[in-house]
Amino acid sequence: MKNPDNDKEKEAKKAAMKTLRAQRKDLIASASSRMKTQKKDIKAIKEFLKGKKATIPDIAEGIDMPKDETLWYIATMKKYGQIVEAEKEGAFFNYSLNEPEKTQEKEEV
Amino acid sequence: MSENNKKVGVYICYCGGNISDHVDVEEVRNRVEKMPGVTVARTNMFMCSDPGQEMIIEDLKSDKIDRVVVASCAPSLHEATFRGAIERAGSNPFIYDHANIREQVSWVHHGETATDKATLLIAAASAKSKLLKPLEPIRVEAKKHTTVIGGGIAGIKTALDIAQKGIEVALIEKLPILGGRLNSLDRLAPFGEKASDILKELLDPVLNHNAITIHTDSKIETIKGYVGNFSLIVTKKENNKDIKLNIETGAIVMATGSVSYTPLNGEFGFGQHEQVITLQDLITLLKENKSSGSSLEVNGKRIKNMVMIHCVGSRQIPGIHQPKENGQLNEYCSRTCCAALLNAANQIREKFPETGIYEMYRDIRTYGRGQEELYEQASKNKVVFMRYEADAPPVVSESNHSEYPLKVKITDSLTFNEVMDVPADLVVLATGIEPDNVSDIASMMKLPIGTDQFLLEVHPKLRPVEFSITGIFLGGTCQAPMDTGETCNAAGAAAVKASALLSKGYIELDPFVAEVNTDKCQGHGACIEACLKEGALTLTEVKIDGKIVKKAQVTAAMCLGCGACAAVCPKKAIDINGWALKQYEDMVDAIVSDGFAV
Amino acid sequence: MVPTNIKNFDTLVVGGGIAGLQAALDLGDQGYKVAIVEKDASIGGKMIRLSKVFPTLDCASCITTPKMSAASHHENITLFTYCDLTSLNHEGQGIKALITQKPRYVDPIKCIGCRQCEYICPVHVSDAEQGDFSARKAISIPFSTAIPQLPILDVEHCMLCGQCEKTCPTHAIDYFQKPEEFIIQAKTAVITTGFDLLPVKNNFQYGNGHIPNVIDSMQMERILAPHGPYNRVLRPSDGMEPDSIAYVQCAGSRDKSMGVPYCSRVCCMYAIKQAMLLSGSLPLADIIIYYMDIRAFGKGYEQFYQNAKAMGIEFVKAKVARIDKGENGSAIVRYENQDGSGIATADHDLVVLSMGMIPGWDPRSICPVSKDSDQFITSIKPKISPVLTNMAGLFVAGVAAGPKDIVDTITESGSAAMEAAKFMSNSHMEN
Known part of the structure; x- marks a missing residue:
């Protein structure tokens, strides 16, 4: 069943979104580029950790990323359930990918 | 009513690690879930937070449960919180029981023992909860009247605040006059207001307020009753006759204040040399001093050098300091002496430039607004600061010198621990604050006293001006050392609790x-x-x-x-009600069956 | 444009931290209608962001969340979060405030706080709530115990991809939300605007915040907190468990040249507390506190300090002159010994700056209430009632009236509630 009013509403919304996007062009551009970098970085970390565990310095060296930034990503990915902490090695902890069955886009606890 | 068809919800708190660092909370949840009658078992980082409470409300509303057990900290902290949540779900707040798995488990046990004991306590609580009946709180009439014990600044302020809210007040003071320790002070640190002006500003409206009845020279004989309906018998001296008063009151505020520490005989030469006096003595001396020259004169003698020693009777350390006859050591900081001493030092240096001052301290604690400025001013006034360690206190002795009667030996940690003999015409001891002895009143009402001998509140942040006995409050230096402004704040906080308690005219009590x-x-x-x-x-x-x-x-x-x-x-x-014999039996059964902990 | 939306209350509480919550509860319990206006997305203030609190070592959340919850469910208290106060003035017998509700881009009535929007959002943003040590999403609930449980869409970092809108089960996302102005009229107001930490970025002696592993005390609170960024103590430069941790006391306090001349009153105690928590989680670590005077003056504080000493925490009486970047992520602390023995240096894995407190709010051009030279609100009667300001019917409590700890703040808030209640019953009698 088609409701012409609904369609009209949708059109209006589309137009309004377009205007809003135009207004926020610069912000959107910088957010998008940041998101793309993040996506790439997270993918690199995930690929590096496939089937193994590693410490922050290991990961950082492996994917050529500053160590503080690596930790920032790992902390975030841990929060959102993609990474778990493994045992300690010297003064550092190891991290590994969360097992697939537990992987949920969910904050722990 | 059968206990067998009850649906118990169990909510286990991590307490942000306080519990979960020692108790395997998820394991406990797995075990609890299998217990008879438990239909829901959940965990949360902070069960007392809104999302935590919301879980309970949801389960009650959707009829998953009809009994609630929360396993978290001591019930004294958050029982009321969870009862409130249950009430918001539209259920009776007394279908609730509490398992204390923090103070009684995670803070005293570790590892598997902790996990097992937590399981057992929850098993017992949920067994008990099945026999809980919905109850109604007991409503009692409350007298719109408060009794304030202590007529110092704390009591005066409390009485005035409560009276201005339209509640009658009896203000009871053991001495013949109101005002307490402020009567013996002069200029107050750090801003230099006159103590007498401060007192007058509060006393005038108190003396003229219709709702306040003042009983000076009065002693409390007995206190009976309960919140809303206490009755006191007070003996009041009037025209050299003892008369007995009966006061019926809804709430009681303890504002019994403090006294100045009296140094032991020989402590820094006190009692052995007449030139060793207390800070209180110095304040009295300054108040009455008429010296007009460029040096302070005491008993007709010019004071060329004065030594002030901080932390006398405060910050005492077991094994280093000598306890009093009753074994008491004052381990606390008296909070007010640093600023008071600097205040006196500045007054002297500014008025009597020829009187030199040495201050011997452990830490200068000018924490309050305007106090750091006092310290800075003292440095500008060329007060000499020397620092001693607790285990190497200054030693006061006779100088054997004609110019000055005493010398004070100090190991000064500000200058490579150099040992120095400082000449002294006068030694002033910054004696700290001790609570006034109110053990008789406290024992009448079973009020707790801390190891520091001050009256002990329920919790310093959750319920800072309340005792565990409903309807009795505390404020001012009977609780801890405070300065005048802090005391008046504490008095206001106690007054607001008493006003809120009595504002409805009735009080609801637990129906247990x-x-x-x-x-x-x-x-x-x-x-x-x-x-x-x-x-x-x-x-x-x-x-x-x-x-x-x-x-x-x-x-x-x-x-x-x-x-x-x-x-x-x-x-x-x-x-x-709520603690029936059968409930105890069921709790014991749940514990001894031990089927859950393995 | 003058807003026509006027809300009436007995008392307006400005600031929903522990001071404001306590004042509101003490007034609400007496039957007064109270509005709490809070600039942040959640009530709870600084206290809810702490790990544990001295001297009882209760977890901060254990004490704060029940008060937050009690205020949010109180029949006499209304919360206005994520709001700016534009003006606050006397009007007639009372007080009038102009307030702007900032847009969350989320409909507060439809939203159920399920966080699906947050999980789906593809943009990560450095999370100031976690000391910038980890990320949140461009749409997120500020922290897990926040009240209200409403997400905020951060326009600065949103790319309008529409995923949150599509995911939201209740259609609560509204990209077109606008700021809304309204007026609160009240008989009285209580200012409980708290504090900020003096920013490190202005302290060149401490590296202006650019030296790795030199952090401020609030960041350390997050590292120690139960919901912290790492869930354990790691140093931010490389995730190493630190072996040597130093505290620099009076960083920006009691020093005109570095920031503020006054004592911030809580730093000694929070440093001791953090040191104790650290020695609990890292029993082998060396913990050193560089201090000028230890100011442990509250009830039970001196005993707490002595316990810390007995636990092996080292106290060095020294003024830290500067901090430099060392090798392998360490920081070099250069200090002047107070015993006159001169300058010394020490290497640490992690350095915590006990930064002082500055006012969280400046009344300039918003409210005619007067400030002192320390920039905190002036108490006109610091002895008989420190909560009185130069504006009749307007009271102040907590750190807004000068640095103080939580215990003193809570007491002062009760006192402010009492003064406000008295003011209202007196003016009632006059009318």
Whole structure:
């Protein structure tokens, strides 16, 4: 069943979104580029950790990323359930990918 | 009502690691889930947070559960929080029980023992919860009247605040005059207001307020009753005669204040050299001093050098400091002496430039607004600061020198621990604050006293001006050292609690009191003999089938809920609501069955 | 444009931290209608962001969340979060405030706080709530115990991809939400605007915040907190468990040249507390506190300090002159010994700056209430009632009236509530 009013509403919304996007062009551009970098970085970390565990310095060296930034990503990915902490090695902890069955886009606890 | 069809929800708190660092909370949840009658078992980082409470509300509303057990910290902290949540779900708040798995488990046990004990406590609580009945709080009338004990600045401020809210106040002071320790002070640190002006500003409206009755020269003989309905007997001296007053009151505020520490004989030469005095002595001296020259004169003698020693009777350390005769050590900081001493030092240096001052301190604690400026000013005034360690205090002795009577030996940690003899015409000891001894009043009301001898509040942040006995509050230096402004804040905080308590005219009390099963009661009377609270249980005559028989009757507001009656009744005709004998049996059964902990 | 939306209350509480919550509860319990206006997305203030609190070592959340919850469910208290106060003035017998509700881009009535929007959002943003040590999403609930449980869409970092809108089960996302102005009229107001930490970025002696592993005390609170960024103590430069941790006391306090001349009053105690928590989680680590005077003056504080000493925490009486970047992520602390023995240096894995407190709010051009030279609100009667300001009917409590700890703040808030209640019953009698 088609409701012409609904369609009209949708059109209006589309137009309004377009205007809003135009207004926020610069912000959107910088957010998008940041998101793309993040996506790439997270993918690199995930690929590096496939089937193994590693410490922050290991990961950082492996994917050529500053160590503080690596930790920032790992902390975030841990929060959102993609990474778990493994045992300690010297003064550092190891991290590994969360097992697939537990992987949920969910904050722990 | 059967206990078997009850649906118990168990909510286990991580307490942000306080519990989960030692108790395997998820393992406990797995075990609890399998317990008989438990339909829901959940965990949360902070069960007391809104999302945590919301879980309970959701489960109650969707009828998943009809009994609630929260396993978290001590019930004294958050029982009221969870009862409130249950009420918001539209349920009776008394279908709730609490398992303390923090203070009684995670803070005292570790590893598997902790996990096992937490499981057992929850098993017991959920067994008990199945027999909980919906109850109504006991509503008692409350007298719109407060009694403030202590007529120092704390008591005066409390009385005035409460009276200005339209509640009558009896202000009781043991001495003949109001004002307490402020009467003996002069210029107050750090801003230099005159103590007498401050007192007058508060005293004038107190003396003229219709709602305040002042009883000076009065001593409290007895305190009885309960929140909303306390009664006090007070002996008041009037025209050299003792008269007895009976005060009926709804709430009581302890504002019994403090005294100045008296140094032990020989402590820094006190009592051995007349030139060793206390800070209080110095303040009195300055108040009355008429010296007009460029040096302070005391007893006709010019003071060329004065030594001030900080932390006398405060910050005492076991094994280093000598306890008093009763074994008491004042381990606390008295908070006010640093600023008071600097204030006096500045006054002297500015008025008597030829009087030199040495301050010997451990840490300068000018924490408050305007106080750091006092310290800075003292440096500008060329007060010499020397620092000593607790285990190497300054030593005051005779100088054997004609110019000055005393010398003070100090190992100064500000200058490579150099040992120096400082000449002194006068030594001033910054004596700290001790609570006034109110053990008699405290024991009448069973008020807790801390190891520091100050009165002890329920919790410094959750309930800072309350005692665990409802309707009794505290404010000012009977609680801890404070300066005048801090004392007035504490007084205001106590006043606001008393006002809120009495504003409705009635008070609701927990219904965990004795209840008589009149069918079973034979009028035996053993319960009345066993009852710990006079007036809580009586034998009354009732007519049943034309015969007059005796039955026990409970005055709910008076009942302590202690259970002494239930223990002695030969017919098991009396029991405690919320804590019935059968509930204890079920709890014990749940614990000894031990089936859950393995 | 003058807003026509006027809301009436007995008392307006400005600031929903622990001071404001306590004042509101003490007024609400007496039957007064109270509005709490809070600039942040959640009530709870600084206290809810702490790990544990001295001297009882209760977890901060254990004490704060129940008060937050009690205020949010109180029949006499209304919360206005994520709001700016534009003006606050006397009007007639009372007080009038102009307030702007900032847009969350989320409908507060429809939203159920399920966080699906947050999980789906593809943009990560450095999370100031976690000391910038981890990320949140461009749409997120500020922290797990926040009240209200409403997400905020961060326009600065949103790319309008529409995923949150599509995911939201209740259609609560509204990209077109606008700021809304309204007026609160009240008989009285209580200012409980708290504090900020003096920013490190202005302290060149401490590296202006650019030296790795030199962090401020609030960041350390997050590292120690139960919901912290790492869930354990790691140093931010490389995730190493630190072996040597130093505290620099009076960083920006009691020093005109570095920031503020006054004592911030809580730093000694929070440093001791953090040191104790650290020695609990890292029993082998060396913990050193560089201090000028230890100011442990509250009830039970001196005993707490002595316990810390007995636990092996080292106290060095020294003024730290500067901090430099060392090798392998360490920081070099250069300090002047107070015993006159001169300058010394020490290497640490992690350095915590006990930064002082500055006012969280400046009344300039918003409210005619007067400030002192320390920039905190002036108490006109610091002895008989420190909560009185130069504006009749307007009271102040907590750190807004000068640095103080939580215990003193809570007491002062009760006192402010009492003064406000008295003011209202007196003016009632006059009318």
